[in-house]
Amino acid sequence: MPNLNLLRHPDTPCPAIDSLQVELERCAGNSIMLHYRLTGDLTTILLPEPKPAVETDGLWQHTCFELFAAHAGTPAYYEFNFSPSGQWAAYAFENYRQRRPWTLSRPPVLALTQTRNELMLTAKIAVSELPFDGGVDSLQLGLSAVVESMTGGISYWALQHPGERPDFHDRAGFVCLL
Helix, strand or coil, X not given: CCCEECEXXXXXXXXXXXXXXXXEEEXXXXXXXXXXXXXXXXXXXXXCCCCCCCECCCHHHCCEEEEEEEECCCCCEEEEEECCCCXXXXXXXXXXXXXXXXXCCCCCEEEEEEXXXXXXXXXXXXXXXXXXXXXXXHEEEEEEEEEEECCCCEEEEECCCXXXXXXXXXXXXXXXXX
């Protein structure tokens, strides 16, 4: 699948970032690999320090990369957060922002590489962690990211911003079909 460009929400400036792209890959063994590539002046971006790869709530409040997945025709969806720290989070929703209990049986596998001007975060998720009856071929995905600057400003990036305010949970933003 080609690189998909994430767009910055117009109300959240971030002049240090040149581009933010995601490449999706279906892997053998029934998994999905996401390659998030952030380019620009990373010296002005606040990146979390490396931490143990454990599930952690609230990652979306700082620099992190996100995946939303839903099956067409149902209100339920899932959210995954991948932090450059190595931490991750996963949530299930029965409807718009209505969380329900859910725990991953296999955590995502994250890898990070970074230079002065490029950060690449790769996340691998087992498709079995997305328990939709329609299978992987009917998944609608929302790809997004939160980028925090050293000055505390936050910019919001997505394939599409359907509303006036950034809202990654808006199903109108789940525009990528796997």
